[in-house]
Each structure stands twice: as C-alpha cells, then as structure tokens.
Amino acid sequence: MGGPEGARPGDTDQLATRGPVRVVGTGLLGASVGLGLSTRGVDVVLDDPSPTALALARDVGAGRLAAEGDAPPALVVVAAPPDVTARVVAQELGAWPEAVVTDVASIKASVLAELRASGADLTRYVGSHPMAGRERSGPSAALPDLFLGRPWVIADSGTSSADAVLAVRALVVDLGGLPVTMDAAAHDAAVAVVSHVPQLAASLVAARLVDVDDAALGLAGQGLRDVTRLAASSPALWTSILAANAGEVRRVLEAVRADLDQVIAALGAAHDASGGAAVRPGALASIARAIDDGNTGVARIPGKHGGVRRDYGVVTVLVPDEPGELARLLTDVGHAGVNLEDLQLEHAARRPVGMAAISVLPGAVERLETALTERGWRLVR
Numbered sequence: 001m002g003g004p005e006g007a008r009p010g011d012t013d014q015l016a017t018r019g020p021v022r023v024v025g026t027g028l029l030g031a032s033v034g035l036g037l038s039t040r041g042v043d044v045v046l047d048d049p050s051p052t053a054l055a056l057a058r059d060v061g062a063g064r065l066a067a068e069g070d071a072p073p074a075l076v077v078v079a080a081p082p083d084v085t086a087r088v089v090a091q092e093l094g095a096w097p098e099a100v101v102t103d104v105a106s107i108k109a110s111v112l113a114e115l116r117a118s119g120a121d122l123t124r125y126v127g128s129h130p131m132a133g134r135e136r137s138g139p140s141a142a143l144p145d146l147f148l149g150r151p152w153v154i155a156d157s158g159t160s161s162a163d164a165v166l167a168v169r170a171l172v173v174d175l176g177g178l179p180v181t182m183d184a185a186a187h188d189a190a191v192a193v194v195s196h197v198p199q200l201a202a203s204l205v206a207a208r209l210v211d212v213d214d215a216a217l218g219l220a221g222q223g224l225r226d227v228t229r230l231a232a233s234s235p236a237l238w239t240s241i242l243a244a245n246a247g248e249v250r251r252v253l254e255a256v257r258a259d260l261d262q263v264i265a266a267l268g269a270a271h272d273a274s275g276g277a278a279v280r281p282g283a284l285a286s287i288a289r290a291i292d293d294g295n296t297g298v299a300r301i302p303g304k305h306g307g308v309r310r311d312y313g314v315v316t317v318l319v320p321d322e323p324g325e326l327a328r329l330l331t332d333v334g335h336a337g338v339n340l341e342d343l344q345l346e347h348a349a350r351r352p353v354g355m356a357a358i359s360v361l362p363g364a365v366e367r368l369e370t371a372l373t374e375r376g377w378r379l380v381r
C-alpha cells in the first residue's frame with residue numbers, strides 16, 4: 001500500500017515540534033500522541049490521574065514521567081475525557097505560562113465556551129481534534145501511526161496567537177495528520193453527521209442483536225460487521241461526547257427519524273397490500289428513494305488519504321486459515337507488480353478458510369487474477 005507522506009521515525013531533524021511536550025491524559029489518544037512523538041525523537045513528559053494509565057503509557061514507550069529540574073513544556077496536549085477537558089486545559093494554561101496548550105477532545109464548542117467563561121488566557125490555547133481513533137481505549141491500544149493520513153481539525157479560539165496555531169499545526173504534521181482549519185461550531189456540526197450519528201446508528205443496529213438467537217447470528221456476514229464495527233466503542237466516552245454535542249446530534253437524528261418514519265409507513269403499506277400492484281402508490285418509490293439516497297451519500301465519502309473516492313476493481317481470493325498464508329498472498333500480489341489499494345478480510349463461519357478482497361486499480365484486475373491463478377490461488381468470481 002502506498003503510504004501517506006508524514007514524518008517517520010528517524011526523521012527527527014525535520015520535525016517542527018519543540019519539546020518538551022507534556023501529554024495530560026495518557027489513554028488511547030494521549031499515549032498515541034506520546035508514542036508518535038517519542039519514536040520521532042521528541043522529549044515527551046506524561047501525566048494522568050490514574051497511576052495505572054500513566055505507568056502503562058510509559059511502558060508502551062509514550063514518554064517519561066516528570067522529573068525534578070525538568071524544563072517547562074513548550075506544548076501541552078490535553079487528551080482527557082471531553083467533560084473534564086476545559087477544566088484541565090485551564091489548569092495547564094495557568095500552570096505553564098509560556099506553553100501553548102491544545103486538546104484533542106471530540107467536541108470543540110462546549111470546551112471553548114467553558115474556557116471563555118473561566119477567563120483563561122486563550123491566546124495560548126488552540127483546540128484540535130484528530131479524526132482518528134479506535135474502538136478500544138487506554139494506553140495499551142495506542143499506536144504511533146494512529147494519525148497518519150487522517151484529517152486533524154485545528155479550531156483556534158478566535159484569539160489564539162499565530163505562534164500558538166503554528167505550534168499545533170506542527171504537531172499535527174509531525175504526527176502525519178492532515179491539518180484542517182475550522183471554527184468550533186462548524187466542527188461540531190460536521191462531526192455530528194460524520195462521526196457522532198454514525199456511532200449512534202451502529203450502536204442502535206447492534207442493540208437489535210441482543211435477543212437474536214444463535215442460528216440467526218450465524219448467518220451474519222460482512223455487511224453486519226461493517227455497519228456495527230463502531231458499536232464496540234466505550235459507553236463512558238461516547239455518553240460524554242454525545243451530551244456535549246447534543247444540539248447538533250439531535251438535529252441530524254431528527255432528519256434520520258423523518259426518513260425512518262417514511263420507510264416504516266411504506267413498509268406498512270407493502271405489508272398490508274395483497275400484491276405489488278396493490279401497494280399504495282408511492283410506497284415502493286419511497287423505499288427505493290431511501291436506498292438511492294444512501295447510494296448518493298456513500299459515493300460522496302472521500303477515499304484513501306482523504307482524496308476523491310476512486311472505484312477500484314476487487315479480486316477476491318480464498319485464503320487457508322493457516323499461519324503465513326496471508327503473508328504469502330500479499331507477497332504474490334507484490335510479485336505480480338500490482339499496487340494493493342485496500343484489503344478486507346472476511347472469515348467464513350466455521351470453515352478453515354477466509355476470503356481476502358483485494359482492491360486494485362481497475363486496469364490491474366486481469367493481470368492480478370492471472371498471476372494469482374498461476375501461483376495456485378483460488379479466486380472467488
């Protein structure tokens with residue numbers, strides 16, 4: 001896979017971020033920031049009220065503990081839960097009068113409003129939000145390259161100094177993120193529709209599975225897994241995020257409810273009718289419209305590295321569920337001289353075989369199919 005551009009371990013000369021960087025809150029996000037900076041040679045000092053999260057973050061290589069005689073931080077990154085973020089940012093601005101302070105909370109307007117009300121010095125504060133995460137939390141899930149190629153919103157306070165904005169931009173770029181400038185209100189409206197409602201939709205669909213019997217669950221395929229992946233997220237974190245963006249999330253949900261009401265009414269008409277022709281006029285059209293609008297919406301999602309979505313060809317290969325087989329397949333794709341654009345794996349229930357769906361440029365499909373067949377792979381056509 002062609003990697004996005006960004007600083008790599010060993011590139012420390014080219015880093016614009018000045019240390020020491022203090023990371024407050026060393027869970028998934030904080031430890032990933034610390035790990036990304038530490039592996040690129042920046043001095044990172046960690047802090048967290050949970051001694052376990054702190055020690056674990058140090059142990060995974062996210063940085064070191066504070067020591068007597070430390071230079072004050074040039075930059076503080078607050079990666080605490082959303083509901084305490086403003087309070088922690090205000091404390092950090094007060095404790096380090098020369099430092100630029102940013103936070104990575106998933107909501108921005110309520111943090112900024114609370115900070116304004118606190119009377120904190122907002123020239124040194126710049127809010128931010130990396131659009132990258134995982135369903136797991138805590139430092140043990142941290143990844144140094146979590147932010148590679150991912151949008152990272154920079155929302156200045158309205159009174160942030162140019163130097164403060166530059167320092168946060170440097171952090172984003174040094175971690176391989178793609179800086180996107182937005183104000184806090186626009187950010188919250190955008191994430192309501194691209195992140196917060198998708199999380200709720202995944203949770204609501206997955207909640208329907210609670211009482212389903214095992215026989216029905218055994219039929220689950222990749223579609224259900226795709227739609228419910230986010231449902232494994234942390235209830236504590238998401239309750240805090242949704243409560244802090246309640247107005248925007250409710251607005252989107254009301255639109256979803258209007259669409260749902262239409263589909264439910266149309267399905268009711270279809271159910272009550274004796275045959276297709278007897279269905280109330282317009283009912284089938286409104287079901288088709290829901291699917292069609294979904295086609296239009298999904299086609300608008302940007303593709304790899306945030307660029308315009310491309311239509312790839314897919315070559316699906318049966319992979320024996322044995323050690324080394326997937327690696328052998330990827331090596332054979334490389335030998336065929338074909339660039340792998342995306343890879344999805346699906347396990348066949350109770351069968352010792354998986355399916356690898358390899359996305360490649362459409363012009364490369366035939367060459368790859370021929371090369372893999374020659375090397376003995378079974379293709380699913």
Ligand SMILES: NC(=O)C1=CN([C@@H]2O[C@H](COP(=O)(O)OP(=O)(O)OC[C@H]3O[C@@H](n4cnc5c(N)ncnc54)[C@H](O)[C@@H]3O)[C@@H](O)[C@H]2O)C=CC1
Nearest residue numbers: 025027028029050053079080081082105106133134137138
């Ligand atoms: N999880 C995700 O996928 C993403 C999360 N975020 C944001 O990042 C922030 C952190 O989330 P995660 O790392 O996922 O959570 P996490 O649960 O993995 O880590 C949060 C850490 O904050 C610490 N903490 C609790 N109270 C604190 C306080 N008063 N001061 C300092 N630290 C405190 C906890 O001990 C814990 O170690 C949140 O604001 C979240 O909205 C942003 C993008 C993605």
Ligand SMILES: O=C(O)C(=O)Cc1ccc(O)cc1
Nearest residue numbers: 106130131132133134135195
């Ligand atoms: O995994 C995904 O697709 C995500 O969307 C993760 C995520 C979770 C919370 C955020 O504030 C930002 C990103």
